[in-house]
Amino acid sequence: MRPVLYIPVLAALIPIALVFGIQDDPERTNPISAEAEMLKPAILPVTQGFTLALTQDEAGRPAPLLVTNLSGAEISAIDLTEHGAENTKDLFGAMRDVGERQLAILFRQAQEPGNADLTQSYGFDGLLSVAGSGNxxxxxxxxxxxxxxxxxxxxxxxxxxxxxxxxxxxxxxxxxxxxxxxxxxxxxxxxxxxxxxxxxxxxxxxxxxxxxxxxxxxxxxxxxxxxxxxxxxxxxxxxxxxxxxxxxxxxxxxxxxxxxxxxxxxxxxxxxxxxxxxxxxxxxxxxxxxxxxxxxxxxxxxxxxxxxxxxxxxxxxxxxxxxxxxxxxxxxFMPPSWRQMTRGIIRYLWSGAFLNGTSGYEGVVNSFIRDELESKRFLQPDxxxxxxxxxxxxxxxxxxxxxxxxxxxxxxxxxxxxxxxxxxx
CATH class of the missing domain: 3.90.850.10 (Fumarylacetoacetase-like, C-terminal domain)
Structure with a gap:
């Protein structure tokens, strides 16, 4: 090959080397606007509403709860089946069974000294989903x-x-x-x-x-x-x-x-x-x-x-x-970067995928997915x-x-x- 021909070859290979040789940062993330103050979860005051939960009793039946306190990964709650509610997953129904006035009284009583026997402690791993069983x-x-x-x-x-x-x-x-x-x-x-x-x-x-x-x-x-x-x-x-x-x-x-x-x-x-x-x-x-x-x-x-x-x-x-x-x-998720899109186009042309009916868009998407799987940016086991x-x-x-x-x-x-x-x- 004549020396003068090296120039266009190099001109083509250098950008390709940059596109394939420099990978996108696997640690890249979308920026967020976070509040300065650390979030400290709490139970909504009873003057603003009720907090309900659901667990199972010893017989395996659903037991609706009125949540009165949150401490770390544990809650204090009142078993509403002891106050007129049925063993039901219907928390709205449990509210009606007990009545809002009585729920408010129970909540306030649980805050008073000497009423520790009114509540029980539950871990989050002992709670059921409150979303029901719909699919x-x-x-x-x-x-x-x-x-x-x-x-x-x-x-x-x-x-x-x-x-x-x-x-x-x-x-x-x-x-x-x-x-x-x-x-x-x-x-x-x-x-x-x-x-x-x-x-x-x-x-x-x-x-x-x-x-x-x-x-x-x-x-x-x-x-x-x-x-x-x-x-x-x-x-x-x-x-x-x-x-x-x-x-x-x-x-x-x-x-x-x-x-x-x-x-x-x-x-x-x-x-x-x-x-x-x-x-x-x-x-x-x-x-x-x-x-x-x-x-x-x-x-x-x-x-x-x-x-x-x-x-x-x-x-x-x-x-x-x-x-x-x-x-x-x-x-x-972040949309494909210019480098990922360029790699996708080059892979699409180099592989001859256009000959088997694959569109250019599909080729770029498949290349993007390949890059993201290799980067392991998305969630992984553990x-x-x-x-x-x-x-x-x-x-x-x-x-x-x-x-x-x-x-x-x-x-x-x-x-x-x-x-x-x-x-x-």
Whole structure:
């Protein structure tokens, strides 16, 4: 080869070497705006509402509880079956059985000296999910401004999420090929079915802390990047047997709007703060979300496992069905960098994938997923995700391999509620 020909060859090889030789930082994260003050969870004062929980008695029957105090990873609570409630998972029903006036009296009595025998102690690992046993929920996407920006979404959207809720101390499985991501959310339950906005206004509302895990590999392959509202990919990426961890407290506030606006929710990844927001940062509040959901009750564009679904059934949010808030900023997912996109184009052309019908877009997405799997930026076995709220308790999730093993980290049930963190702001 003549020396003069080396110049264009080198000119082509140098950028390729830079693209493939310099990898993206595996530690890169989305920036978050964190509050300076450490979150110190507490029980909502009885003047503002009631905090309920659910456990099992010695016979294995559900036992509704009135939570009166929180200390570290333990709560003090009154067994409401000793005060007129049935052995039921229906916490709204337990409230009616006992009566709000009596609940307030019991709460105040529990604060008085000499009434220690009124309450019992429970660990979070002894609590059941307050979300019931339904397997169809209404999820919300990019309903916090900063999260919409970090995911490049243009609007709020909804989709059905499938899978039964898991309790406040639980596990999530990391399977090969999965880009597992976390999200913290507020969730709302109603004491009746919601078919109109008047139903929403009249209903008793309960709030609880919840999480939403996502397989970003599935979502990256299936999403319609020009129209998130199409619903494409979201149900498949966010549904599953352990993708919906839920809290052990159901808070029934006197003023749901004020409670939500002020409630603070955070996410810790292995003890490091990664999400921090208040409900008032939601773009659409729960009433506005309900209006949107009811107005979108007949479309069958929501596909899950190849089957078309409506957002809700029978044009109503069913009693026991969960309405989710969406998540704030700080998730693991970041759109592909210019280096990842360039690598994808080069791999696509070099491999000849265009000859077998693979589109350039698919080639770049597959390359992006390959890079992210190799970087191990997303959740891995043995990691610990802890969701914490101001008034709704905590949710602790251990990531396990698909063989169910997890070793080397502190167990979820032993994690303290109050955690020191590094302020990333």
């Amino acid at each position: 169809r929920h209404v999820a919300s996407g990019t309903n916090f401004v900063e999260h919409a920006e970090e995911t490049q979404s243009q609007s709020v959207f909804n989709f059905p999420k499938f899978g039964q809720p898991t309790p406040p101390v639980t596990e999530v499985t990391h399977a090969p090929g999965v880009l597992l991501d976390y999200e913290v959310e507020l969730c709302m339950l109603f004491d009746r079915s919601i078919a109109t906005i008047d139903d929403f206004d009249e209903a008793e509302k309960g709030l609880f802390l919840c999480g939403d895990f996502t397989d970003r590999a599935v979502l990256s392959r299936m999403i319609d990047v020009d129209n998130f509202d199409s619903g494409s990919g979201f149900s498949d990426a966010k549904s599953g047997p352990d993708f919906f961890p839920t809290g052990g407290f159901l808070v029934v506030p006197n003023d749901w709007k004020s409670f939500v606006d002020n409630e603070r929710i955070v996410t810790f990844r292995n003890g490091q703060l990664r999400q921090d927001a208040r409900g008032g940062e939601m773009i659409l509040d729960f009433r506005q979300l309900t209006e949107r959901v009811l107005a979108d009750a007949t479309s069958t564009r929501f596909v899950y496992q190849g089957r078309a679904n409506t957002l809700i059934e029978d044009r109503r949010i069913a009693r026991g069905q969960v309405l989710m808030s969406g998540t704030p900023e700080g998730v693991i 990691e610990q995700i802890t969701y914490v709220s101001a008034s709704m308790g905590t949710v602790s999730v251990t990531v396990v391999g698909d063989d169910g093993d997890a070793t080397g980290l502190q167990t979820a049930s032993s994690l303290p509620v109050e955690i020191e963190w590094n302020d990333p702001s």
